[in-house]
Amino acid sequence: MMMALWQAFVVSTHNLLPWFDGVIATVLIILIKAFALIMPLMLVVAYFTYAERKMIGYMQLRIGPNRVGPRGWLQPIADALKLMTKEIIFPSKANIYLFLLAPVLAIAPAIAVWAVIPFAEGIFVVDLDVSLLYVLAIGSIGVYGIILAGWASNSKYPLLGALRSASLLVSYEIVIGFALVTVVMIAGSVNLNTIVEAQRGGILHWYWLPLLPMMIIFFISALVETNRAPFDVVEGESEIVGGTHVEYSGMTFAIFFLAEYANMILMAVLAVLLFFGGWHSPFMGIPYLEFMFSWVPGIVWLLAKSSFFMFLYLWVRATFPRFRYDQIMRLSWKVFLPITIIWIFVVALMTQLKLGVWFG
């Protein structure tokens, strides 16, 4: 029903705006799709910060924000207004252009990545054939925002934070890349739609079981990639004050956080798409339950599973103390990288033996 309406809308737009072989109509439709994606994303980011403060509050036996609106529901809106009206201060010897370019370079890839994410069967902005590689490639650009912020601020703590960030992100990108190779090996595709379709079936058909170590490594590496506790040495309040964002204020500061939270949500959704069957129902293949839950749309399953991973981020943050920098580096190069490489051979072996339901 919805899809038919959308198709009718696309066709009528093309009829109304026929100039340049319909290019203008195409661009307009892309803009509408982008708007429909970015607005909910920003809303989720805003309420994810609220959920974080509330949940960590309860975990630490506090109440969390409860002043603005009923039960503090309006707190993120109040925060956004406060940050928007604050003055942006430029350090006197900073490179102004690069100083302002840094937040843009942080937020632009964080949003652009969402273009290829499928939310349910047929619901995506673009169906790119190399979508998983696109996610990795565009995701790796986000590091420039942090590096430039550290360099352009012309200040010692941001520079230290940026140096840490550059080395961490490059090492963990290799780990994530190798972990995703195993997924690509089983699914036989780098298209996210195909990878999810290959996991069709019940909870045992999803890739979390044959790739259990990879899934754990992917989640831990995602924590590092998004600079989250216990790996948040880039900010490291107790060591380098606030890392790369020391000199940023007002909206420029807020944009870094928008990018960080958008990336966290992306990593949660990606974990679900790659290891937890995407939009497929967990009850598929179970006689009565499958029928009882068949009315639930796929996007609800996707969001429910992603919410669990988003909750894990907060849970981990409230549980573990911060890692030392050299321990994080050791974890990447001496622990995770060998495990991922060994598991690639294990997956190759499983493919040869046609093990279980995963290798057809």
Next chain:
Amino acid sequence: MEFEQILFYIFSFWFVASSLAMIFSRNAAKAVLFLILAFFSAASIWILLEAEFLAIILILVYVGAVMVLFLFVIKMLNIDKSTLRAKFAGYLPLGLVVAAVIVAEMILVLGSHQFGLEVVAAPARHSADYSNITVLATQLYTTYVYPFELAAVLLLIAIIAAITLVHQSQIKRKQQSISEQVKVRAKDRLRLISITSPNKKTKEVDGG
């Protein structure tokens, strides 16, 4: 003019402009950023050529990793511009000769007489469901599997060589021994002593 042509000219303009800006910029960090822009424009042109896999690998490898390390090194360096300028005049004649030779070679190999539509036919258009990456992978892992493996082994040797070069020196490094750090128990590091205060009456200190 078709829309695709307009896009091609926009990306080409950015490609040439950012390459020139990279060469002429005084600031090393800005030069790296312009180089990144050049890579992006090149990737966009490749996507127009339907080589989306190569384009994305270009961004993933060069923009996502190599350029990050470039910036990393540039931030550590303290480049003194006056010494660079002093040497510039001395190297100018040699540099001009080398540049002239390279330009002449490029014109011979890459000139328009080699790549016109009358020399090389326009590549065939593929439909939307044509998978570039599958075709490339099939070629790479069947027809060209030995050259591919050889290149991989060559890269592995280069990595090992680089690491051994760094570790050759006899300088004693400060290193963390993680296994020792993990093995440590509280009683190895912490000793509880009960101290009697000299001016006050003796009072048992409760260690803990």
